[in-house]
Amino acid sequence: MARQLVIVAREHPDLYSYLRERFAGRAQAEVLLDRRVGQRRGEHVPVPSDRRRQDRRARPGVDTMLRSRSHVIVTLP
Amino acid sequence: MIKHPGKTDVVEIRDRILDKGVTVRRVRDPNDSGAPAASAVGAGELSSPSERAAFRIVQKAFDAWNDQDVDGCTALLDQGYVGEMHQTASALRGPEDARLAMQSIRESLPDLRLTIESALTVGDDVLVSWRAMPSEVVGCTVTRLQGRKIAHTWTYAPNRLRSKATELR
Numbered sequence: 001m002a003r004q005l006v007i008v009a010r011e012h013p014d015l016y017s018y019l020r021e022r023f024a025g026r027a028q029a030e031v032l033l034d035r036r037v038g039q040r041r042g043e044h045v046p047v048p049s050d051r052r053r054q055d056r057r058a059r060p061g062v063d064t065m066l067r068s069r070s071h072v073i074v075t076l077p
Numbered sequence: 078m079i080k081h082p083g084k085t086d087v088v089e090i091r092d093r094i095l096d097k098g099v100t101v102r103r104v105r106d107p108n109d110s111g112a113p114a115a116s117a118v119g120a121g122e123l124s125s126p127s128e129r130a131a132f133r134i135v136q137k138a139f140d141a142w143n144d145q146d147v148d149g150c151t152a153l154l155d156q157g158y159v160g161e162m163h164q165t166a167s168a169l170r171g172p173e174d175a176r177l178a179m180q181s182i183r184e185s186l187p188d189l190r191l192t193i194e195s196a197l198t199v200g201d202d203v204l205v206s207w208r209a210m211p212s213e214v215v216g217c218t219v220t221r222l223q224g225r226k227i228a229h230t231w232t233y234a235p236n237r238l239r240s241k242a243t244e245l246r
Contacts, residue, residue: 014163014233019219022202023199068215073196073204
Protein backbone atom coordinates (compact mmCIF):
# COMPACT_ATOMS: atom_id res chain seq x y z
CA MET A 1 0.00 0.00 0.00
CA ALA A 2 1.36 3.40 -0.94
CA ARG A 3 2.30 5.68 1.91
CA GLN A 4 1.79 9.35 1.80
CA LEU A 5 3.80 12.18 3.22
CA VAL A 6 2.61 15.64 4.02
CA ILE A 7 5.63 17.91 4.19
CA VAL A 8 4.82 21.19 5.91
CA ALA A 9 6.94 24.28 5.36
CA ARG A 10 8.75 25.48 8.47
CA GLU A 11 6.93 28.81 8.39
CA HIS A 12 3.65 27.04 9.19
CA PRO A 13 4.08 25.37 12.58
CA ASP A 14 0.38 25.61 13.41
CA LEU A 15 -0.52 23.65 10.31
CA TYR A 16 2.12 21.08 11.16
CA SER A 17 0.80 20.66 14.71
CA TYR A 18 -2.77 20.27 13.55
CA LEU A 19 -2.06 17.78 10.80
CA ARG A 20 0.32 15.84 13.00
CA GLU A 21 -2.36 15.36 15.60
CA ARG A 22 -5.11 14.74 13.08
CA PHE A 23 -3.22 11.98 11.32
CA ALA A 24 -1.53 10.54 14.40
CA GLY A 25 -1.42 6.78 14.44
CA ARG A 26 -2.36 6.47 10.76
CA ALA A 27 0.14 4.19 9.12
CA GLN A 28 -0.73 5.34 5.60
CA ALA A 29 0.23 8.96 6.17
CA GLU A 30 3.04 10.79 7.89
CA VAL A 31 3.29 14.49 8.56
CA LEU A 32 6.75 16.02 8.56
CA LEU A 33 8.07 19.50 9.16
CA ASP A 34 10.56 20.66 6.57
CA ARG A 35 13.46 21.90 8.62
CA ARG A 36 15.85 22.26 5.75
CA VAL A 37 17.35 25.70 5.33
CA GLY A 38 18.29 26.73 1.83
CA GLN A 39 20.42 24.96 -0.71
CA ARG A 40 23.55 23.58 0.88
CA ARG A 41 25.12 23.27 -2.55
CA GLY A 42 24.39 26.84 -3.41
CA GLU A 43 27.96 27.99 -3.37
CA HIS A 44 30.07 26.79 -6.26
CA VAL A 45 33.40 26.52 -4.52
CA PRO A 46 35.90 24.51 -6.54
CA VAL A 47 37.00 21.33 -4.80
CA PRO A 48 39.63 18.85 -5.95
CA SER A 49 37.27 15.89 -5.83
CA ASP A 50 33.58 15.89 -5.09
CA ARG A 51 32.72 12.53 -3.56
CA ARG A 52 29.01 13.12 -3.94
CA ARG A 53 27.99 11.41 -7.16
CA GLN A 54 24.82 13.32 -7.62
CA ASP A 55 22.53 15.75 -5.88
CA ARG A 56 20.34 13.64 -3.64
CA ARG A 57 17.53 16.11 -4.08
CA ALA A 58 16.16 14.24 -7.02
CA ARG A 59 12.86 16.09 -6.73
CA PRO A 60 13.70 19.76 -6.51
CA GLY A 61 10.03 20.43 -7.26
CA VAL A 62 9.19 19.72 -3.66
CA ASP A 63 11.60 22.40 -2.48
CA THR A 64 10.25 24.84 -5.00
CA MET A 65 6.66 24.17 -4.02
CA LEU A 66 7.40 24.56 -0.33
CA ARG A 67 8.70 28.06 -1.00
CA SER A 68 5.31 29.17 -2.27
CA ARG A 69 2.89 27.09 -0.22
CA SER A 70 2.38 25.80 3.27
CA HIS A 71 2.69 22.11 2.48
CA VAL A 72 3.16 19.47 -0.18
CA ILE A 73 1.54 16.05 -0.39
CA VAL A 74 3.73 13.32 -1.83
CA THR A 75 3.15 9.62 -2.44
CA LEU A 76 5.88 7.14 -1.65
CA PRO A 77 6.51 4.28 -4.06
CA MET B 78 -1.73 12.30 22.92
CA ILE B 79 0.15 12.55 19.68
CA LYS B 80 1.94 9.41 18.60
CA HIS B 81 5.27 10.11 17.01
CA PRO B 82 6.44 7.74 14.34
CA GLY B 83 9.99 6.47 14.67
CA LYS B 84 11.50 8.61 11.96
CA THR B 85 10.93 12.30 12.19
CA ASP B 86 14.00 13.79 10.56
CA VAL B 87 12.54 15.16 7.39
CA VAL B 88 15.92 15.90 5.88
CA GLU B 89 17.05 12.31 6.08
CA ILE B 90 13.72 10.76 5.29
CA ARG B 91 12.93 13.01 2.39
CA ASP B 92 16.34 12.77 0.81
CA ARG B 93 16.27 9.01 1.13
CA ILE B 94 12.78 8.65 -0.16
CA LEU B 95 13.03 11.13 -2.98
CA ASP B 96 15.87 9.12 -4.46
CA LYS B 97 13.38 6.29 -4.93
CA GLY B 98 10.98 8.38 -6.90
CA VAL B 99 8.27 10.08 -4.96
CA THR B 100 5.19 11.27 -6.77
CA VAL B 101 4.15 14.74 -5.85
CA ARG B 102 0.38 14.73 -5.63
CA ARG B 103 -0.14 17.75 -7.74
CA VAL B 104 -1.72 17.66 -11.13
CA ARG B 105 -2.15 20.38 -13.64
CA ASP B 106 -3.94 20.45 -16.91
CA PRO B 107 -1.25 19.78 -19.54
CA ASN B 108 -3.06 22.04 -21.97
CA ASP B 109 -3.02 24.88 -19.53
CA SER B 110 -0.28 27.46 -19.80
CA GLY B 111 -0.10 28.05 -16.09
CA ALA B 112 -3.45 28.50 -14.49
CA PRO B 113 -4.56 25.46 -12.54
CA ALA B 114 -7.42 23.43 -13.92
CA ALA B 115 -10.67 23.11 -12.04
CA SER B 116 -10.72 20.01 -9.85
CA ALA B 117 -7.26 19.25 -11.06
CA VAL B 118 -6.83 16.16 -8.93
CA GLY B 119 -8.87 13.20 -9.99
CA ALA B 120 -10.23 10.55 -7.66
CA GLY B 121 -8.35 8.01 -9.73
CA GLU B 122 -5.12 9.00 -8.00
CA LEU B 123 -6.38 7.63 -4.70
CA SER B 124 -5.74 3.97 -4.13
CA SER B 125 -8.79 2.37 -2.55
CA PRO B 126 -12.49 2.58 -3.48
CA SER B 127 -13.32 4.03 -0.06
CA GLU B 128 -10.65 6.70 -0.49
CA ARG B 129 -12.03 7.57 -3.88
CA ALA B 130 -15.57 7.72 -2.54
CA ALA B 131 -14.50 9.99 0.32
CA PHE B 132 -12.61 12.27 -2.02
CA ARG B 133 -15.55 12.49 -4.41
CA ILE B 134 -17.77 13.85 -1.66
CA VAL B 135 -15.29 16.59 -0.91
CA GLN B 136 -14.82 17.23 -4.60
CA LYS B 137 -18.59 17.63 -4.95
CA ALA B 138 -18.53 20.30 -2.29
CA PHE B 139 -15.82 22.21 -4.13
CA ASP B 140 -17.65 21.84 -7.42
CA ALA B 141 -20.88 23.08 -5.86
CA TRP B 142 -19.03 26.06 -4.45
CA ASN B 143 -17.53 26.88 -7.82
CA ASP B 144 -20.95 26.54 -9.44
CA GLN B 145 -22.30 29.00 -6.87
CA ASP B 146 -24.61 26.22 -5.74
CA VAL B 147 -24.92 27.02 -2.05
CA ASP B 148 -27.82 24.58 -1.63
CA GLY B 149 -25.83 21.79 -3.23
CA CYS B 150 -22.94 22.51 -0.94
CA THR B 151 -25.16 22.64 2.14
CA ALA B 152 -26.81 19.34 1.21
CA LEU B 153 -23.47 17.59 1.65
CA LEU B 154 -23.20 18.70 5.28
CA ASP B 155 -24.12 16.57 8.26
CA GLN B 156 -26.71 18.02 10.65
CA GLY B 157 -24.00 18.23 13.30
CA TYR B 158 -21.55 19.92 10.96
CA VAL B 159 -18.82 22.07 12.52
CA GLY B 160 -16.67 24.33 10.36
CA GLU B 161 -13.50 25.69 11.87
CA MET B 162 -10.85 28.00 10.52
CA HIS B 163 -7.32 28.30 11.79
CA GLN B 164 -6.91 31.13 14.30
CA THR B 165 -10.59 31.91 14.26
CA ALA B 166 -12.39 31.54 17.56
CA SER B 167 -15.93 31.15 16.26
CA ALA B 168 -16.96 28.06 14.36
CA LEU B 169 -19.81 27.42 11.98
CA ARG B 170 -22.33 25.07 13.55
CA GLY B 171 -24.87 23.23 11.48
CA PRO B 172 -25.73 23.40 7.77
CA GLU B 173 -27.80 26.57 8.11
CA ASP B 174 -24.96 28.46 9.75
CA ALA B 175 -22.69 27.28 6.93
CA ARG B 176 -25.23 28.30 4.30
CA LEU B 177 -25.38 31.86 5.62
CA ALA B 178 -21.59 32.09 5.71
CA MET B 179 -21.31 30.75 2.17
CA GLN B 180 -23.92 33.17 0.89
CA SER B 181 -22.09 36.09 2.49
CA ILE B 182 -18.77 35.06 1.02
CA ARG B 183 -20.31 34.46 -2.41
CA GLU B 184 -21.94 37.90 -2.41
CA SER B 185 -18.74 39.61 -1.39
CA LEU B 186 -16.39 37.53 -3.54
CA PRO B 187 -18.47 36.42 -6.54
CA ASP B 188 -15.41 35.52 -8.59
CA LEU B 189 -13.88 33.29 -5.96
CA ARG B 190 -13.12 29.83 -7.30
CA LEU B 191 -11.33 27.05 -5.51
CA THR B 192 -9.21 24.59 -7.43
CA ILE B 193 -8.18 21.34 -5.80
CA GLU B 194 -4.48 20.89 -6.42
CA SER B 195 -3.75 17.80 -4.37
CA ALA B 196 -5.48 15.49 -1.94
CA LEU B 197 -4.85 12.82 0.60
CA THR B 198 -7.45 10.52 2.14
CA VAL B 199 -6.89 8.57 5.32
CA GLY B 200 -9.94 6.76 6.61
CA ASP B 201 -12.69 9.34 6.97
CA ASP B 202 -10.31 12.28 6.79
CA VAL B 203 -9.62 14.05 3.52
CA LEU B 204 -6.89 16.67 3.23
CA VAL B 205 -7.33 18.87 0.21
CA SER B 206 -4.85 21.48 -0.95
CA TRP B 207 -6.52 24.22 -2.94
CA ARG B 208 -5.81 27.39 -4.80
CA ALA B 209 -8.23 30.30 -4.65
CA MET B 210 -8.67 32.25 -7.86
CA PRO B 211 -8.28 34.98 -8.88
CA SER B 212 -6.22 35.82 -5.80
CA GLU B 213 -3.90 32.80 -6.29
CA VAL B 214 -3.98 32.29 -2.53
CA VAL B 215 -3.22 28.69 -1.57
CA GLY B 216 -4.49 26.86 1.48
CA CYS B 217 -5.88 23.56 2.63
CA THR B 218 -8.92 22.03 4.26
CA VAL B 219 -9.15 18.87 6.31
CA THR B 220 -12.59 17.32 6.07
CA ARG B 221 -13.97 14.58 8.28
CA LEU B 222 -16.75 12.50 6.84
CA GLN B 223 -19.45 10.73 8.73
CA GLY B 224 -21.25 8.30 6.53
CA ARG B 225 -21.49 10.16 3.26
CA LYS B 226 -21.82 13.56 4.86
CA ILE B 227 -19.31 16.21 5.80
CA ALA B 228 -19.21 16.38 9.59
CA HIS B 229 -16.26 18.66 10.21
CA THR B 230 -13.93 20.94 8.29
CA TRP B 231 -10.81 22.74 9.39
CA THR B 232 -9.43 25.28 6.97
CA TYR B 233 -5.96 26.71 6.93
CA ALA B 234 -5.51 29.78 4.79
CA PRO B 235 -3.04 32.61 4.68
CA ASN B 236 -4.02 35.82 6.40
CA ARG B 237 -5.43 37.65 3.42
CA LEU B 238 -8.18 35.17 2.62
CA ARG B 239 -8.87 34.28 6.22
CA SER B 240 -9.45 37.91 7.23
CA LYS B 241 -11.88 38.36 4.39
CA ALA B 242 -13.82 35.21 5.26
CA THR B 243 -14.02 35.92 8.98
CA GLU B 244 -15.11 39.52 8.60
CA LEU B 245 -17.97 38.28 6.48
CA ARG B 246 -19.29 35.96 9.19
